[in-house]
Amino acid sequence: MLEPALVTRPAAPRALDGVPAVEVVDLRKEFLRRDKKRDGRFARRRRHAALKGVSLTMQRGETVAILGQNGSGKSTLVRLLSTLLLHDGGSATIFGHDVFVEAGAVRRLVNRVSVEASFFKKMSAVENLGYAARFYGMSPKETRRLIPQILDRVGFPAERSGDAMEGLSRGMQQKVALARALLTSPVLLLLDEPTTGLDPRSKKEVQEFIREIRTTHDSTILLCTHDLDEAESLADRVGILHAGALLVLDEPAELKWRYDAPTLEAAFFAATGKQLEDEGDDDEDRGVFA
Amino acid sequence: MIAPGAASTLRHQLIGLGGVIERNWYLVKRYALWEITFFLWTAANTLTIVFIAKGVEATGGRVDVNRLTTILLIGAVIWSYLGIVFEILVETVAWERWEGTIEYTFMAPLSRPVHLIGMGIFAVLYGIVRAAVVFAAIAAFFGLHMPNANFLSALILIGIASVSFIGIGMMTAVLPLISPEKGTQFGYIGQGLMLVVSGVYYPVSVLPEFMEWIARISPATYALRGIRAAILDGAGPAAVWGDIWPLILIGVLSIPLGLAVFRRGERYAKQHGKLKRSG
Numbered sequence: 001m002l003e004p005a006l007v008t009r010p011a012a013p014r015a016l017d018g019v020p021a022v023e024v025v026d027l028r029k030e031f032l033r034r035d036k037k038r039d040g041r042f043a044r045r046r047r048h049a050a051l052k053g054v055s056l057t058m059q060r061g062e063t064v065a066i067l068g069q070n071g072s073g074k075s076t077l078v079r080l081l082s083t084l085l086l087h088d089g090g091s092a093t094i095f096g097h098d099v100f101v102e103a104g105a106v107r108r109l110v111n112r113v114s115v116e117a118s119f120f121k122k123m124s125a126v127e128n129l130g131y132a133a134r135f136y137g138m139s140p141k142e143t144r145r146l147i148p149q150i151l152d153r154v155g156f157p158a159e160r161s162g163d164a165m166e167g168l169s170r171g172m173q174q175k176v177a178l179a180r181a182l183l184t185s186p187v188l189l190l191l192d193e194p195t196t197g198l199d200p201r202s203k204k205e206v207q208e209f210i211r212e213i214r215t216t217h218d219s220t221i222l223l224c225t226h227d228l229d230e231a232e233s234l235a236d237r238v239g240i241l242h243a244g245a246l247l248v249l250d251e252p253a254e255l256k257w258r259y260d261a262p263t264l265e266a267a268f269f270a271a272t273g274k275q276l277e278d279e280g281d282d283d284e285d286r287g288v289f290a
Numbered sequence: 291m292i293a294p295g296a297a298s299t300l301r302h303q304l305i306g307l308g309g310v311i312e313r314n315w316y317l318v319k320r321y322a323l324w325e326i327t328f329f330l331w332t333a334a335n336t337l338t339i340v341f342i343a344k345g346v347e348a349t350g351g352r353v354d355v356n357r358l359t360t361i362l363l364i365g366a367v368i369w370s371y372l373g374i375v376f377e378i379l380v381e382t383v384a385w386e387r388w389e390g391t392i393e394y395t396f397m398a399p400l401s402r403p404v405h406l407i408g409m410g411i412f413a414v415l416y417g418i419v420r421a422a423v424v425f426a427a428i429a430a431f432f433g434l435h436m437p438n439a440n441f442l443s444a445l446i447l448i449g450i451a452s453v454s455f456i457g458i459g460m461m462t463a464v465l466p467l468i469s470p471e472k473g474t475q476f477g478y479i480g481q482g483l484m485l486v487v488s489g490v491y492y493p494v495s496v497l498p499e500f501m502e503w504i505a506r507i508s509p510a511t512y513a514l515r516g517i518r519a520a521i522l523d524g525a526g527p528a529a530v531w532g533d534i535w536p537l538i539l540i541g542v543l544s545i546p547l548g549l550a551v552f553r554r555g556e557r558y559a560k561q562h563g564k565l566k567r568s569g
C-alpha cells in the first residue's frame with residue numbers, strides 16, 4: 001500500500017495577497033470500476049481510488065506542472081478543481097472559495113484547456129468563442145472587440161475565423177481552445193496536456209504562448225503534462241503524481257538534487273520506479289496495470 | 291473582472307441566457323439543409339395521418355371529412371411540436387457530450403436553471419415556427435376550411451402548455467447524464483406515452499379509465515382539447531379558461547420539479563464521472 005508520501009515544501013512567500021491561489025488538502029476521489037477477474041469474467045464493481053489524498057498549495061502568479069503517467073490522476077485533479085467532479089474527502093479552495101460549496105464563485109475564476117480541443121465542429125471559431133464567452137457574462141459588444149484580438153494573439157489566422165472548426169488542424173483548434181480559456185480572463189488557468197498530440201512546431205508555439213501568459217497575465221497556472229522538458233521550462237515547481245498520490249512537489253533543481261538525477265526525466269523515473277516496485281502486489285491482485 | 295452585486299449577476303445570467311439561444315441559432319444556420327430535410331419528413335408523417343379522414347370516407351364511413359381532417363392535423367402538429375421541444379431539451383446533454391463541449395458548458399458560471407430555461411425558450415420559439423409552417427402547408431394542401439378558427443387562443447394555449455413541456459423536457463434531459471448510451475431513447479418514450487394518454491387524435495373519453503386518470507395530469511390533454519375548441523369552434527381565450535388554468539397549475543409545478551430532477555442527475559454525474567467523454 002502507498003503511504004501518503006507528501007514531501008511538499010511550503011512555497012516561498014510570494015503571495016500578492018493573503019489567500020493562496022489554490023489550496024488542496026488531502027483531496028480524495030474514487031470511481032466505481034468493474035475490474036476483470038483473472039479468468040476473464042467481470043467482477044463486481046469496486047471503488048477504485050483515482051486520487052489518494054493529494055495536498056498542494058499554489059501561490060498567486062505561480063506556475064505548477066504536474067507530471068504523471070497515464071491514469072495517475074492528473075485529469076481527475078483538474079476536473080475536481082473545475083467543479084466537474086465531486087470529491088470523496090479532503091478539501092480544495094481557490095482564492096479562498098471552497099470548490100465544492102461555492103462552485104459559482106469558483107467558476108468565474110477558473111478556465112481550462114484540455115487534451116481535446118472540444119468545440120461545436122460545424123460552428124466557426126468566432127461563433128464557438130462567442131457563445132462560450134456569453135456563458136461568462138460577456139456581452140456581444142465586448143466579444144466583437146476582444147475575440148479578434150485574442151485570436152490574433154494566439155497566432156490564429158484572421159481569414160479562417162469564419163471557417164467551421166472541423167476544417168482546422170489540431171494545432172489550430174488547440175490555439176482556439178487557448179483563446180477560449182483566456183477570453184474570460186481566468187485567474188486560475190488549468191492546462192491539461194495542452195500540447196499532447198501536436199507537431200513540434202505547433203507545440204513550440206503553444207508553449208511560447210503559455211510563457212507569454214505567465215508574464216503578461218495575472219494568472220496562476222496548473223499544467224498537467226507528460227512532457228518533462230515542457231514542465232521544466234514552463235513551471236516554477238514540478239510535482240510528480242503517481243497512482244493518485246503526489247510524491248513530490250518542488251522546484252526542478254530541487255527534484256534533481258533529491259533523486260540525485262542529472263535530468264528531470266531521470267528524477268521522474270527514480271521517483272515513480274520506486275513506487276512501482278512497492279505497488280507490485282496490489283497490481284497483481286487487481287489484474288490490471290493502471 | 292466581474293463586479294459583485296445582484297444587478298451585475300442578473301445581467302451576466304441574462305447575457306448567458308442570450309448565449310444559449312445564440313448558440314442554438316448558429317446550429318440552425320449551420321445545419322440549414324437538415325432543416326429542409328426535417329420539414330419534408332415531418333410533412334410526410336403528418337400527411338399519412340391526415341389522409342385517414344379521406345380514407346374512412348372512401349371505405350364507406352360517414353364522417354365530416356373537413357372536421358376530422360382538422361382534428362387529425364392538430365394532433366399530428368402537436369405531436370411533432372412536442373417532439374421538437376423534447377428533442378432539443380434531451381439534446382442539452384447528449385449533443386454537447388457528442389461534441390465534447392459538455393465539460394466547458396458545465397464549468398461555466400452560467401447557472402443551470404438559466405441554462406435549461408434558455409434551452410427551453412429556444413425550443414419553444416423554434417418549435418412554434420416549425421409547427422406553424424407544417425400546419426399552414428398541410429392545411430393549404432387539403433384546402434381545409436377553418437372559418438371560425440381562433441388562432442390567437444390556440445397560440446396562447448400552446449404557449450402556456452409549453453411551460454409544462456419545458457419542465458418535463460428538463461426531466462428527460464437528465465437521462466443522458468445517468469445513462470450516456472441509452473438515455474436519449476428514454477426521452478422519446480416519454481413523448482409517446484404522454485400523447486397516447488392525452489388523446490392526440492381522439493377524445494380522452496375513449497380511453498380505459500386508468501389512462502383517463504393519467505390524462506388528467508398531462509399538460510398535453512388540456513392543450514389538445516383547448517386547441518381543438520379554438521380552431522374548430524372558434525373558442526376565445528375566455529372560453530378555454532377551463533383548459534388554461536390546469537395548464538398554469540401544471541406549469542408552475544413542473545418547472546421547479548424539472549430543475550430539481552436535473553440538479554440531482556447532475557450531482558450523480560459529477561459523483562461518478564459521467565460528464566466527461568474522454569481525456
Ligand SMILES: Nc1ncnc2c1ncn2[C@@H]1O[C@H](COP(=O)(O)OP(=O)(O)OP(=O)(O)O)[C@@H](O)[C@H]1O
Pocket residue numbers: 031032033049050068069070071072073074075076077290562563564566569
Ligand atoms: N469518469 C471516470 N469514470 C471511471 N474511472 C475514471 C474516470 N475518470 C478517471 N477514472 C480513473 O481514474 C484514474 C485516473 O484517471 P485520470 O484521467 O485522472 O488520469 P490522467 O493522469 O489524466 O491520465 P492520462 O495521462 O491518460 O490523461 C484512472 O484509473 C481512470 O481509469
Ligand SMILES: [Mg+2]
Pocket residue numbers: 074075076192569
Ligand atoms: Mg488526463
